[in-house]
């Protein structure tokens with residue numbers, strides 16, 4: 360059966376989660392910045408197992424698996440919203456849900472470790488892996504969305520260059 364979203368590939372689990380074009384922006388646009396090459400994940404179970412035995416520290420692995428599971432869950436939810444409620448897939452909206460979920464989870468973990476007082480808890484902020492470009496370099500931030508049914512695609516890109524060399528606060532030579 361063809362994928363109901365792109366209608367161009369068989370709707371396997373691997374396609375729905377990783378290879379359907381709209382999901383690429385979701386995997387890349389969140390804090391783990393996973394760039395999925397089409398066909399590079401032929402089996403979700405073995406890919407997950409590879410993560411587990413990758414040799415990363417256990418806490419890092421657990422956090423990574425938790426994040427991967429959250430991303431997969433929200434991609435699945437978006438796919439179901441598309442099929443059952445005819446809501447177009449929207450990578451930006453899915454990313455916002457993921458960021459919100461992570462921020463809430465991080466806050467709960469900090470609260471459970473008593474590192475934050477409930478009354479002083481800041482509002483959840485979406486986590487970000489973005490960092491400024493090094494001096495003399497530039498970065499291109501981009502995101503894309505695609506709706507097969509409406510035959511519409513959108514791509515946004517923004518070049519960011521650090522023009523000013525970071526200065527030390529005491530480097531003012533006046534006087």
Ligand SMILES: [Zn+2]
Nearest residue numbers: 362364365379
């Ligand atoms: Zn598809």
